[in-house]
Amino acid sequence: MFQGPLSESLIKKAVEKGLLELQVTDLRDFTSDKHKTADDSPYGGGPGMVMKVDVISSAIDSLKKKLEIGNSKLDIRVILMCPTGKLLTQEKVKELAKEKHLILVCGHYEGIDERVRELVDEEISIGDYVLTGGELPAMVLVDAIARHIPGVVKEEGSVMSDSFYSGLLDYPSYTKPEDFEGKKVPEVLLSGHHKEIERWRRKEALRLTLYRRPDLLAEADLNDLDRALLQEIMTEAGD
Ligand code: 4G0
Numbered sequence: 001m002f003q004g005p006l007s008e009s010l011i012k013k014a015v016e017k018g019l020l021e022l023q024v025t026d027l028r029d030f031t032s033d034k035h036k037t038a039d040d041s042p043y044g045g046g047p048g049m050v051m052k053v054d055v056i057s058s059a060i061d062s063l064k065k066k067l068e069i070g071n072s073k074l075d076i077r078v079i080l081m082c083p084t085g086k087l088l089t090q091e092k093v094k095e096l097a098k099e100k101h102l103i104l105v106c107g108h109y110e111g112i113d114e115r116v117r118e119l120v121d122e123e124i125s126i127g128d129y130v131l132t133g134g135e136l137p138a139m140v141l142v143d144a145i146a147r148h149i150p151g152v153v154k155e156e157g158s159v160m161s162d163s164f165y166s167g168l169l170d171y172p173s174y175t176k177p178e179d180f181e182g183k184k185v186p187e188v189l190l191s192g193h194h195k196e197i198e199r200w201r202r203k204e205a206l207r208l209t210l211y212r213r214p215d216l217l218a219e220a221d222l223n224d225l226d227r228a229l230l231q232e233i234m235t236e237a238g239d
Helices: 009-016 055-066 090-097 112-118 136-147 156-160 194-212 214-219 224-239
Strands: 076-087 104-105 122-125
Touching: 009 136, 055 104, 055 112, 076 090, 076 112, 090 136, 104 136, 122 136, 122 214, 194 214, 194 224
Parallel strands: 076 104, 076 122
Antiparallel strands: none
16 A cells, blocks of 8 residues: 555655655564464453564564664664654654654554554654554655655755744745636735735735634744734734
8 A cells, every 4th residue: 555655746756766765564574373463362352453562573673684784783763653642743754854764663453562662762643533554644754754855855945935844834825827717816926026025925824824823823933024914914804
């Protein structure tokens, strides 16, 4: 299931350009019985299956060994994709993007042996919902990290201006046509007045953040212009 999303779009190009290397490991390759048992029934009874700690441990050890060849002792962070993990943020993505290697463990089935938690450095969740496996969350994490590797996203500036980078949501963008079924592109964007365009964009970013994510606005570091623009926005809303 990793082939689809990861062989699409920018990720595929990044891999082809050698900016990023991805390897998918099948836990069943680290089982020791002829049925390739990666999960078993829970001690104490009850429904569902539990992923085996010994299998996951062997897989992690094998990956670490492989990466350490010629690299001597590496310190490779191991992350468990888990709905009860710490919520993923852009800040965390930027931190992880600095790592040379990462091992992402994807739990499947209904559960995972509790002792797996001791094999990993951290547990990350991509949001407050449960999926059938950790594979999609792992791909989300890979995509988010890949965008921070120099050369993956065409214009460096587009990563810098991302929503969340500055602590505000992005300003609204428009392209041709100038008039779509009576919905017009804001005049200022056609004016060529760079200073005014910049001011308009900042104001609209503030407006969007105020209405949709007031929690972000409370944390953002705003300058005097920002506060003046917010005042304008609130005055306009009061009209
Ligand atoms: C239950 C992550 C389900 C427990 C994984 C894993 C959503 C997310 C799963 C585990 C997932 C998320 C204890 C590893 C797999 N669903 N929100 N399903 N453990 O990031």
